[in-house]
Amino acid sequence: MNSPIATSNNSFTATLQDLIEYPTNGVFCKVLIKDNNSEYSLLCLPTGTQIGKHTSTSNIFVTVIEGRGTMNLEGKDIVLAPGVFVFMPANAPHALQAIENLAFVMIKSEQSQPKQGISQKTIDIVKSTAPILKENGRKITTRMYEIMFDKYPEVKAQFDMSAQANGSQPAKLAIAVYSYAVHIDDLEGLKAMVDQIAHRHVQAHVLPEQYPIVGECLLQAIKDILTDAATEEVMIAWTEAYQTLAEVFINREQQIYQTAFAD
Ligand code: HEM
Numbered sequence: 152m153n154s155p156i157a158t159s160n161n162s163f164t165a166t167l168q169d170l171i172e173y174p175t176n177g178v179f180c181k182v183l184i185k186d187n188n189s190e191y192s193l194l195c196l197p198t199g200t201q202i203g204k205h206t207s208t209s210n211i212f213v214t215v216i217e218g219r220g221t222m223n224l225e226g227k228d229i230v231l232a233p234g235v236f237v238f239m240p241a242n243a244p245h246a247l248q249a250i251e252n253l254a255f256v257m258i259k260s261e262q263s264q265p266k267q268g269i270s271q272k273t274i275d276i277v278k279s280t281a282p283i284l285k286e287n288g289r290k291i292t293t294r295m296y297e298i299m300f301d302k303y304p305e306v307k308a309q310f311d312m313s314a315q316a317n318g319s320q321p322a323k324l325a326i327a328v329y330s331y332a333v334h335i336d337d338l339e340g341l342k343a344m345v346d347q348i349a350h351r352h353v354q355a356h357v358l359p360e361q362y363p364i365v366g367e368c369l370l371q372a373i374k375d376i377l378t379d380a381a382t383e384e385v386m387i388a389w390t391e392a393y394q395t396l397a398e399v400f401i402n403r404e405q406q407i408y409q410t411a412f413a414d
Pocket residue numbers: 306309310311312314315320323324327328347348351352355357358361362363365396397400
């Protein structure tokens with residue numbers, strides 16, 4: 152295991168040139184430092200090294216320190232030389248070749264982590280609304296679809312309107328919202344539910360930019376149905392909570408879309 156030479160708890164400095172080592176074959180990789188989201192490594196490829204087309208689930212940032220090479224990123228050829236910087240979004244296919252000894256710093260940055268740290272205040276408020284959501288769940292979600300189909304009629308085409316008419320879809324959404332209120336501090340416990348809904352969303356071609364629409368309509372419906380119980384504090388907490396849940400879905404759906412369309 153390639154352990155980092157420094158920890159992210161303390162400041163650290165290095166002269167990268169002093170750390171460069173070229174193996175006779177293969178790739179020298181030294182992890183410099185790691186934190187919860189990112190890993191900073193020095194990579195050294197001896198002349199002639201080729202790395203075939205591959206992808207990474209992280210965002211990747213490359214800064215060339217010395218040497219020469221070529222990279223093919225999403226079909227485009229890039230000349231690698233000192234000072235060249237390359238950003239590769241997660242899952243972008245790339246390949247590279249060292250024309251002469253090539254050293255670069257690579258930063259892997261996890262972009263699929265849900266936002267950490269919903270405040271304890273928000274968690275407490277959202278959890279305190281669970282009983283009232285259980286009691287009024289169907290009314291809230293029925294109202295939310297009413298608002299959404301009225302204000303954004305273009306989304307109707309994605310829905311099975313018979314599941315609206317017989318109330319089964321509002322019922323499912325009500326259970327999901329209630330479960331989220333209960334498990335807001337234990338998102339792992341929601342994994343199976345998120346997975347199932349995310350697969351259904353991908354089938355229905357739900358897109359990230361549609362989440363603010365559902366958010367707006369859901370929050371409005373909470374206000375309309377809970378009236379006095381929907382205090383400003385409750386609405387602020389649910390706005391933050393919805394955003395976090397939306398990110399969880401968007402990230403999971405992005406993974407499913409990418410797997411479904413990977414070659
Ligand atoms: C955090 C927000 C959301 C939650 C909690 C949620 C929840 C759900 C649930 C529980 C289902 C039923 C899944 C099943 O049948 O197994 C569902 C289905 C669906 N959702 Fe969402 N959803 C959210 C956001 C969205 C967004 C942004 C859209 C985009 C318009 C959307 C469109 C759909 C569609 C089209 C279906 C299929 C329903 C049908 O067959 O009529 N959802 N969602």
